[in-house]
Amino acid sequence: MTPTAGREPAHPEGLSIREASQLLHIPAATIRSWERRYGVPPIGRSSGGHRRFSPGDLLALRQLRDEISRGRRAADAAALVKAAAGSRSPHQVFIDGFLQAAYALDPRSADHVLEHARGQLGLDTAVCGVMLPAMRQIGQWWESGRCDVAHEHLATEACRAWLNRLLFTGPVPWQPETLILTCGPRDFHTLGLESMGVLLRHRGWSCRVLGARLPAGSLVTAVRGTGAVAVIMVSHLSVGRRPAADALRAVQPTGAMLFYAGNAFISPHSRRAVPGTYLGEDLVQAAETVGSALLEVRRA
Ligand code: B12
Numbered sequence: 001m002t003p004t005a006g007r008e009p010a011h012p013e014g015l016s017i018r019e020a021s022q023l024l025h026i027p028a029a030t031i032r033s034w035e036r037r038y039g040v041p042p043i044g045r046s047s048g049g050h051r052r053f054s055p056g057d058l059l060a061l062r063q064l065r066d067e068i069s070r071g072r073r074a075a076d077a078a079a080l081v082k083a084a085a086g087s088r089s090p091h092q093v094f095i096d097g098f099l100q101a102a103y104a105l106d107p108r109s110a111d112h113v114l115e116h117a118r119g120q121l122g123l124d125t126a127v128c129g130v131m132l133p134a135m136r137q138i139g140q141w142w143e144s145g146r147c148d149v150a151h152e153h154l155a156t157e158a159c160r161a162w163l164n165r166l167l168f169t170g171p172v173p174w175q176p177e178t179l180i181l182t183c184g185p186r187d188f189h190t191l192g193l194e195s196m197g198v199l200l201r202h203r204g205w206s207c208r209v210l211g212a213r214l215p216a217g218s219l220v221t222a223v224r225g226t227g228a229v230a231v232i233m234v235s236h237l238s239v240g241r242r243p244a245a246d247a248l249r250a251v252q253p254t255g256a257m258l259f260y261a262g263n264a265f266i267s268p269h270s271r272r273a274v275p276g277t278y279l280g281e282d283l284v285q286a287a288e289t290v291g292s293a294l295l296e297v298r299r300a
Helices: 017-024 028-038 055-069 074-086 094-103 107-121 123-143 150-166 191-201 216-224 238-254 283-299
Strands: 178-183 206-209 230-234 257-261
Touching: 017 028, 017 055, 028 055, 028 074, 055 074, 055 123, 055 216, 094 107, 094 123, 094 150, 107 123, 107 150, 123 150, 123 191, 123 283, 150 191, 178 191, 178 216, 178 238, 178 257, 191 206, 191 283, 216 238, 230 283, 238 257, 257 283
Parallel strands: 178 206, 178 230, 230 257
Antiparallel strands: none
């Protein structure tokens, strides 16, 4: 990620549709049709009747664009953005605390906030209700020029250090099966995967988390080398989808159960001909799905 994306020029009345279109790389005609069809965003007008875009409008447009680029239907994406606009996370105080620590480039405070959230809210909520939303927020700050990639890198490494500590100091696994967790051969985004590793570890499963950019052949080696009974593949960007699906196909002959997830697979269309079970967007639900599938095989 480049140091800072296009910084939003401050404009008392808000940006014109041409300026908003240029900043967000969304054609003006698309912005008009989104407003007409979905009322997103509810754009203000200048005294001359021209559309003027506030920072809040720009955020809503950015979210709508990103949700659609993830493969969501426009109407579903618009509903998500509207819901997010009105709602404030019940864990906002922890999210804000983490963001402040990241902005201050202070990894110890970031770790402290995550640990405090775990103490107050429990592991699952600290991961899915605080850490992941905070990282999404960092992404929006970076894109709107409100923070530098240095802040994103620090926040990422603070999350990874916290997750790895939970992974390696977690309870001794009490389930006999081993699982391989990996990102696709082209994927750098590992936080969703590492979060899944921690949730499964704290449910007694023995996880081998192999991280970013694992070649397909090495995935087969890892399954054979560990006798793993299941593979969880995560791909985050559409560029990584096909190499990730190919890696799943490569490991299929080992007989391991296959699961996959991540933004590259959000649209039903993107999941066509991908071997395995799609785990959805709720990591806690996904951990239960994987757990019960493994128990079912064991009982069979
Ligand atoms: C941290 C980060 C990075 C780090 C990753 C470090 C690491 N070890 O993970 C680095 C710096 C490497 C990076 C690189 C890039 N990044 Co980046 N990155 C981010 C950032 C800030 C956070 C990512 C994250 O962990 N989010 C939290 C995730 C897990 O939450 P989520 O997306 O909502 O996921 C939900 C579901 O998908 C699902 N899910 C996700 N993972 C999993 C796993 C399992 C098992 C399950 C069940 C569910 C699940 O559940 C989640 C919660 O509901 C995001 C911002 C954002 N909005 O997320 C940008 C972001 C994803 N990156 C982006 C981009 C463009 C890039 C680069 C291409 C930039 C560049 N030009 O180099 C490269 C691409 C590298 C590559 N080929 O993969 C864009 C993607 C835009 C798009 N098309 O979707 C984003 C959105 C930033 C932005 N606003 O533009 N990035």
